Amino acid sequence: MAALSDQLLAVAILGYLLAMICHAAEYAFGNRSRVGRAALRPERELALVGAGAPADSAAGPDPVVKVPAGSTPGGTASTRVALLGRAAVALTVVAAVLHLAVLVTRGVAADRMPWGNMYEYVLAVTFVGTVAWLVLLHRRPTVRHLGLFVTLAMVLLLAVAGLVLYVPIVPLVPALNSYWFVVHVSAAALSSGLFLLGAVPAVMYLIRNGYDQGKRSFPYTLGARVPAAASLERMAFRLHAFAFPIWTFAVMAGAVWAEAAWGRYWGWDPKETWAFISWVVYAGYLHARATPSVKRPVATWIAVIGFLTMQMNLYGVNIFFEGLHSYGGLD
């Protein structure tokens, strides 16, 4: 079972990689495609498009076509390109199923929840990210171009997990043997996955915003074909607003657990400290977004910093710091 899980991981990564390639191909050839045009359209039309269309409607009876604005009917070339995009989404779904299978087989092999060390935790977080992405895509098909960056993130994170963080299955150390393990870690993984996904539109918003302001150097050129800035910004906010209470709960559940396991609910252990930092930064983001005098790009930068602090907590603290949370399994 454990070996199966490891092999499935390789296949899942391959799935994400293929999805990424399809997305990239669509991205590269798709400047005349419908999605490409839709991406450049202002948000108001996007909202119309997003309202009822299912995930793979780009080639079907497409509401985009109804928008007059002198659009030429999509030719066969652009349909083929759109097909690439749909293939990418299909591949992402397949990879997500495999990804789930990796977690399930791992959990069965270990006879516990599959998030007992850093390797498993990263697998769980990325899985949440993928599922949240697919849900988002289902509700707003026009964001499909972001798939390139989402799948890129998945490939990178899973590869790091498989190559650097991998540890064989062992049962939990006594300190982790508690039902709080399920509650706290699942909430943390869920919110981390959502923050991870939220970081994609946040970064793309900053890029798109720069592009709209006429910047044409490297990262900004990526902004040419992503959805409109305002809709990216709103999507980033929604994801963060959704993740923040879950993260708050995860931190609180951690404190309750710490009281039982270590005798104090808060002790400024490095992991706790960085969780606090992330919480404060994300609170700052929500705050900044509600403050009219703070410009949206500034607020979004705070979200990106929040994401960096989360990564610091996951990788930096597990690998470089000594603390009670040293269960990463890496020595």
Place this chain on the structure above:
Amino acid sequence: MSTVDDRPTTGPEAVEAPGRRRTAAPLALLRNSWRQLTSMRTALVLLFLLAVAAIPGSLLPQRNVSLENVQGFQRDHPDWYPIVDRLGGFDVYASPWFSAIYVLLFTSLIGCIVPRLRDHVRALRAVPPAAPRRLDRLPRHAVLTDPDVDLAAVAAMLRKRRWRVAVQGDTVSAEKGYLKETGNLLFHISLIGVLVGVGLGSWYGWHGNRLLVAGPDNAFCNTLQQYSESKLGHRLDGDRLPPFCLELTDFEAGFLPTGQPESFRAKALLKEQGRAPRPVSFSVNDPLRLGGGTSVYLLGHGYAPIVRYTDRYGKSQTSDEAFLSIDGNLTSEGVAIFPDVNIDPKTGERAPDLQVGFEGLYLPTTPAQGPFVRSEYPAERSPGLMLIPYRGNLGLDAGIPNSVYSLDRRQVDNGRLKQVGEGKLLRPGEKWTLDDGTTVEFLGTRPYATISVRYDPGETIVLVSSALLLLGLMPALFARRRRVWFRVVPVPADTSTTDRSSLVEVGGLPRTDYSGFAEEFDRLVAAARNDRTATGSPRNDRTATEEETD
């Protein structure tokens, strides 16, 4: 989201034009500073500072987390140590600068909440505001052309959907989503609750850590002197700790074949005042809850070898000091010291240079072949105790505190304590005769547990506040404040193509970022129509399709 001003205060002082009335300069300065401090921008800056200020605490060793690491830093960086120490680098979370940031932040928070609370209570008691003159200027707008839409029915429909409704003449005003601000205020007030709870804990709480070796002789009672490390809240009297005594009777540890620990459990005998002693047990994740909020936590465990020394006069003494483990297989280091041996029974005089001490290395599972320096497994499969004997002056009388886990190196270096003979590995029950005919015997081991006894009166407040915080956060983030108005307007005579005499105009205003408002608005309009005419179809109505403004 966008309706909040930079300064949420909407009281009279906010409207007052600056400098309209001449105020004494210091007073004006004070007032301006207060305004600055309670602005959301300042709160933002302070939040950011708080996050940044927390970082050094994770990079530098902290006294309250690990005193040893702070001492290690002192050893490794003697030049930097005093500077960093002066700056509070080893007590970041108690340092003046960290405190200053959160005190300012919470002052700002209170200054922010109070006026908002007042405004919100007012809004909750007031009726929804009257309709603007032109409803067609609002983000959502529709006109009902059905004959005689009944405003009372519209009001009832809105009430049923839990809108707050006021009927004023020919207009129905309705508002919904007050819960957003309620939640937001609850969230911010709970933050203060959390801080109060944390503060109470540090003022009135206490904790003590110690090592407890099994056996009745090693039982301890709850006084500060009995702890190797302890901390009392600033406002607490050390004599008032709850009285109880605890004796470790057994310790169960389970390990996997790889040596990874699987389960721990400490068994103990608890004696509380006025009650018969009773057996208790506690574990990691399952502390021993004593009455009154005090708990005993299991932090670690190890072995205490029992060593018996028989001196030149045939008198025996036993030591069962705890050995500290140095690796995962519980290879443990420690000492067995016998300061009061070799006392001539005739004179009763102590020979200060005939004290005896052993440096020891305990291996719960001794390797089959030497060198005997590392245990192979954490459980006692094949215990062995490596002892190195020393004789001379142990240096205990000098009054200089010394670790109880090692011999005083200074005494060894200046020659007053001499190693006598090579080390030897003893098995349980094995006896070893030293060069002077005295003997040392390894009798076995006792388990020990490291425990923490803790009392934190703020815990409950923090927990309850946190729960309320979360409760408030959800509506604060997800509820939407919005308003609708229904108004009956007479149809201008010249445009009236039917026999209708009046129309109903509807306007909607989302007060926060709310992309679903258009649909909700349309549903309301449809419901208003259906209430009147059961067959009403929305298709022949003009429904505005403007996107909401953000």
